[in-house]
Amino acid sequence: MTDMLPPGATIGILGGGQLGRMLAMAAARLGYRCHIYEPGAAPAADVAHAWTKAPYEDLDALRAFAQTCDLITYEFENIPAPSLDVLAETTPLFPDRRALETSQDRLTEKSFLAGLGLATAPFAPVDTAADLPTALATTCTPAILKTRRFGYDGKGQARVMTPDEAEAALATLQGAPAIAEGFVRFSREISVIAARGRDGTVAAYDPGENVHRDGILATTTVPAPLPLLQRTDAVLIASRILNALDYVGVMGVELFVTPQGLVVNEIAPRVHNSGHWTQAGCAVDQFEQHIRAIAGWPLGNGERHANVVMENLIGDDVTRAPALAAEPGVQVHLYGKAETRPGRKMGHVNRVTGPA
């Protein structure tokens, strides 16, 4: 076992949203303090020791932040690479820069996955409209154009049903460098949440089935209704990815289930919304698992003791929280966000539906 971060040490978290909040609570349980770095509103700061409110490009603020931290992690992947370099001058960063850079850019990410021999949608870069004919020859139509960077919850995407729609679809991405992806005809979307420790140990949770509404995750159900062989396959794919990146921490791997097998959609180098079910389904949830991994603790084994349905509370859904809390077997998590807005993740519930 590598050196364990001693109790009382400070973990820096880049990003102050609900993922940072739940990480900070898990870190506190293991005896750590957290310092949040977040330029905007920070529900994580409500449960942390300190908060630096500064832009991700403010190198002086980043340096001062890093000085106060024994190690640094993130809950948000759109951090500029030069900022990471400044942090890493003084303080260990987990997951490392390579993991972040691989997942920040869809072209780098897809090339990395394909390079491991994993199945992905056919893809090609689209920098300008002149690239469209070649790209669509690779992907065929229907296809999806996606911005290479800064996409989330289905934003920065445009469907192309026929080649003559392609230019107009690309124009909606407002000149951002993009990739074209062939449309995958999937029967289900699943994800695997997996962790790798500083000593290289890997532990994965059971795959969950994800259902999206308006491009936003609505529910995750475990177990995903898959044959055992495919559940194992999903876990093996996640392990391959973690090992190839020499990764430290928790990662979310999103996959499509197709008649030809599993197709990797994307990876997130952080705790993931589709892993919230672990709070009610496992002895060690994804947040504690991430803190254990980065702080050099033994990992939880990922075993699931319950069947769970996680439901996000989006926008006004949050008003249902008291009624949901009255139902047996329902665990309520609210993120402490001051303002309710349509499409905003306000909380989630984990409903235990039976023993595993």
Ligand code: AMP
């Ligand atoms: P993403 O931001 O890449 O996770 O895409 C958001 C959602 O769009 C996914 O969860 C899928 O439902 C859908 N999607 C993304 N890429 C593809 C694809 N290549 N083929 C079919 N559906 C896709």
